[in-house]
Amino acid sequence: MLDEKTQALEAQFVASEVNRLGSEKSTDFSLATYRDFVVRSKVGFRYILYKMRRESQAIMVKSEKEAFVNSGKKPNIEFCGKNIKYQTEAVELVLNDKKLPCFRNLAMCGLVWRCPICSxxxxxxxxxxxxxxxxxxxxxxxxxxxxxxxxxxxxxxxxxxxxxxxxxxxxxxxxxxxxxxxxxxxxxxxxxxxxxxxxxxxxxxxxxxxxxxxxxxxxxxxxxxxxxxxxxxxxxxxxxxxxxxxxxxxxxxxxxxxxxxxxxxxxxxxxxxxxxxxxxxxxxxxxxxxxxxxxxxxxxxxxxxxxxxxxxxxxxxxxxxxxxxxxxxxxx
Structure with missing residues (x-):
């Protein structure tokens, strides 16, 4: 059972996702990828980690800014946690080999230094x-x-x-x-x-x-x-x-x-x-x-x-x- 503070943070996160999905394409759905991420309950840990990834996405480095200005190409971390690379397949909630819930058909940036979820x-x-x-x-x-x-x-x-x-x-x-x-x-x-x-x-x-x-x-x-x-x-x-x-x-x-x-x-x-x-x-x-x-x-x-x-x-x-x-x- 989650404590009240955790429940409040989780509810805030869910509400923000619902509002965001109402104004974005369904192929731009941001979810977690860590195998037991769904069951963690440390004082809004999931909420904080999602927000950290978004904050990291917003802090572009010099090479990314140059690429974006010259070609409009977004950095890989922008697609992390979204099914934008799998537009023909829906995101699915499944059980992994350890019988823990996780999401399938998500893109991952794999940036071990920069992305807290991939790291x-x-x-x-x-x-x-x-x-x-x-x-x-x-x-x-x-x-x-x-x-x-x-x-x-x-x-x-x-x-x-x-x-x-x-x-x-x-x-x-x-x-x-x-x-x-x-x-x-x-x-x-x-x-x-x-x-x-x-x-x-x-x-x-x-x-x-x-x-x-x-x-x-x-x-x-x-x-x-x-x-x-x-x-x-x-x-x-x-x-x-x-x-x-x-x-x-x-x-x-x-x-x-x-x-x-x-x-x-x-x-x-x-x-x-x-x-x-x-x-x-x-x-x-x-x-x-x-x-x-x-x-x-x-x-x-x-x-x-x-x-x-x-x-x-x-x-x-x-x-x-x-x-x-x-x-x-x-x-x-």
Whole structure:
């Protein structure tokens, strides 16, 4: 049973959809695509997520504006959640293989960085893949390590500058003789990129990496990870601080912590966004939706941060799993 606040938000959303459908073509019907999206009940979560997608659709990046001016072509996110690409087929409410209600014949933009609904669906699928791989890896008795790598930055640095630097430096770091000598003890890795923003230091992209080792020797792994962090701090022009890095062995609780780094549900339903020292881009989108700002300048600031983030992350990988892990654990 939904609480009164949730019911009110749901009713408001349904009313808005009814009014919108009265003035739009039936082929422009906007619905959710996440498999169990229909049954979620966290304080208007569905209502907020729909509104977040619409807010994101309204924040066009430079390349989209140029394409629209030159050819009238709308960005892919404009069609997300609509059956506009399937005009000969009606949208259907069906049960998926888990017997949960979902909609069929909907277009998806697949923008994992920008669209909160597609991001949730994609990352949920990756989470299930990772879980299967971890189960198979644990059966071998070998261990998994968790590394967090950061670089220093200031408020003057653009997201492109810091993002390019950490990605390029990690790629070059893996090509060093030291890393290649130790790579033989690693089956593969899962690399997740997280981006936050603080008013004090600006954009803060950082890497969360899981290494799947070919050994169960804890001391050997801890020694390697400690040395890796030390090498990273001194690598090239990183000039990083040791305090900003982290390394640990992974157990069930730390794996859950790793996955929560890209859990959109927890990110969007967080209640302390404004009070925290920073925010994620999706939390900025949520603040725009619920009008969690004091004046026009604050709203403009949130819009511009999300626009910069959308422009910079286009074509980048948010989460990558080494092909070697799928070869080693084909059931993963």
């Amino acid at each position: 949730m669906k994609i990352l949920q699928g990756r989470s299930e893949q990772l879980s299967d791989i971890l189960i198979e890896h644990e059966k071998t008795g070998n261990k998994t390590g968790f590394i967090t790598l950061t670089i220093p930055h200031t408020k003057k640095d653009t997201l492109k500058e810091t993002l390019d630097k950490i990605n390029d430096n990690y790629r070059r770091f893996q090509q060093t003789r030291w890393f290649r000598n130790h790579k033989k003890n690693i089956i593969g890795q899962v690399k997740a990129l997280e981006i936050t923003y603080t008013n004090q230091n600006g954009w803060h992209p950082h890497l969360h990496i899981l290494y799947f080792y070919k050994t169960h020797n804890v001391n050997q792994i801890q020694s390697f990870q400690k040395e890796l962090v030390s090498k990273w701090v001194d690598f090239r022009d990183n000039n990083a601080r040791l305090v900003g890095q982290d390394y640990q062995l992974c157990y069930n609780n730390s794996i859950d912590s790793y996955v929560s780094k890209w859990d959109i549900i927890k990110e969007v339903t967080a209640v302390n966004v404004k009070k925290s020292k920073g925010f994620t881009p999706f939390q900025a989108l949520k603040r725009l939706v619920i009008k969690d700002y004091s004046n026009f300048n604050q709203r403009f600031f949130l819009v511009e941060r999300f626009r910069e983030y959308s422009e910079t992350t286009k074509g980048k990988h948010r989460l990558s799993i080494s092909p070697n892990l799928f070869k080693e654990y084909p059931r993963g």
